[in-house]
Amino acid sequence: MSEPAAPKKKRSAKTVEAPPAKPRRALLAPELNPARAVEGVARMSLKDVVADPALRKMGVELWRQMRGTPEAPPPTSVEDLWKQLPSARLNSSSTADEIDRYRERLSFRATMLEALLEETLHELDLLARAVPADVPEPEPAPEPEKPKSRKRKAA
Amino acid sequence: MLDPVFILAPPRSFTSLVCACVGQHPELLGLPELNLFQADKMEDFWSGREPDGQLRSPFWAVMRHGMLRTVAQFYSGEQTIQSVNMAERWIKTRRDRTSGEVYRELAEHVAPLRIVEKSPGYLRSRVNLDRLIATFPNARFIHLLRHPRGQCESLMSAKGGPALLFMLGSVDRSGEEPVLDPQILWHDANAQILDFLEDLPAERSIQVRGEAFLNDMDATLARICDWLGIRGDAPAIEAMKHPEDSPFSQVGPINARLGNDINFLNAPALRPGGVTVPSLDGPLDWRPDGASFHPRVAEMAREFGYE
Structure with a gap:
């Protein structure tokens, strides 16, 4: 609730002026x-x-x-896979050139990872068929005995 | 809910470190640069455009990172690509609200913790500061100071610093050739802060010299606690000496990486060793004519206690 308005005072001949605005620093x-x-x-x-x-x-x-910013040389080796990518260094919005370079690096990484995945799966496949050299070969299972022929007793 | 504490200073005045340190107090919460008060409506905040259609800054998309990270952290408890996407929707659904309304919503969400924030962009216009004080009439302000020589040299050597100085008009055009001169920004930003704070009761602001903060941290932090009326015991002071513990003291996810100075985000911990305070006398490295500080810059620096 607002307070009741105070009765208006009659203005004297000398009106009180509002204080001048503070001068701002130049x-x-x-x-x-x-x-x-x-x-x-x-x-x-x-x-x-x-x-x-x-x-x-x-x-x-x-x-x-x-x-x-100096342009990073195009990636050529597997070591380049784990180097810092351009986006890690960007601290502002990207130019078309930066985006293209970033795409190039990602594309290189994707190609290399695909190749590595293919090679790794191939190795795993070979490994599944590998025979360990330090484990003795299991004894060959004995051949089942031939059933003895029963002679019929002479009647 | 207590109104936030704002740190006011020109860029490269230790604001990132001081904000993160103070914000680690158990009763406070340091945030990245929200930049909210640079816009009136959230729609304008998101678009980065002034009411006349002009782009506020060529880097505006990056200047939203602090707000995105804050909303992601507050409402998802993490800062990930997904939570930042959620934060974007959170902001867009509030496009018709004022920046002040949204700031109050954030402050109420984290209460009883009290927000500590610094956005150097607020100093671009007195309108931003008036918007801030209209939203938080009881806000408190730390006027963070740095010796003009140290601040200017830091700005000139920072990546993007000279371009920022140019965009902010810190250029001496009085000679035949224009000279990039950071002391203009140092002077005018501090003049604007002084004018703004003089309109407020004295107890609402405090001046802190950045060099003293770093060289005598315990005493300076205790002084800040005392001024804010919060506990200043040893565990609280110790917590404030670990800015790296803040969830915002690291690079964010790819869709909101920044929100603060990248150098701070990469190495937020306090480093041992003092900071030397340079002199006001002598020529300035960045002036090809060998000029020294402008008399008004030197005068203001002496008012701040520098020699």
Whole structure:
């Protein structure tokens, strides 16, 4: 429940003014970089970057530096299977090139794993038919005796 | 439910480590970067577009990872490809809600634990901070400081750091050739934090120097506990010294890998050894003209206790 409204006081000739808003600290960016948005710690205005050749050049160089992670050589050996995959290092959204390289590595891993699986199953198959060398061969089972022919007693 | 604790600082100010450490207190819960208050509606949060249709950041898809991991962990108890898919649906079914409503839902879900969060993106605009305080009028704030030379050098050498500086307009265009100068971001981010915190009662915020945090951890953590009114006994302090125990202190599943600085996620444990505090005097390595700190940067740094 809201409290009942207090009776209005008559205003005296001297009205009490609201305290002036606190002055904000002057920021450095608008002073040193007029192209930047003034409000808060905002961002560079793309329009102004495009319009300023020096800023544009700087922006492109920085973007290339950031994107220019050295390309990993294509995988060629079994050791490459367990190397860190590109996605483990990505800390931003991926470019088409990064996705292609990642696909290439995964595809290589899949091919190698398929081959390894085939070889392993083949080995298991051979193993099932292997005869151990350190275990004596079982004695051959004795041949069943031939039933003795019964001579008929002479009548 | 207690309103969260937010860490405010420019990027590369030890925010990941401090947030994870403080969030390991038995009464608190450290989260990855949610970035929720960068949007008004959840629909805008998911799309990454401003109301005028402009993309908020070219990396917005990655900036949602923290929220996806949080929802997956809260409602599935794990962070897997499947639970992140569930989190995506969870967010999309709330597309008509405000980011503040959804943040409150998360805070109520984990109560009585109190959320600790840092999203440097909140400093991109005062609107984000106003949105935050409208949602959580009793929130508390740790203003995390770092010496400008250390913070600037760290940002310049970080992968993607120079590009981030450029996008945020930390460029000195007063000479003939533009110069990437991180001290602009250091100054303006801290100025914005100071302006914001001055509008709040003094007890709602605390300043912590990152170097002091790392060099005298027990005392600094005890000071933070005291300020928050939470227990500061030895087991609680010990728990806070193990940021690696958080379920968010590791790389997430392939569909939400980040939510925090990748360097922290790869090595979240505290490393022994102190941090040296550099000097305000002398030329700056990143300035080809051999310039030193801008007078206003040096003045602000001295206000923070740096020399």
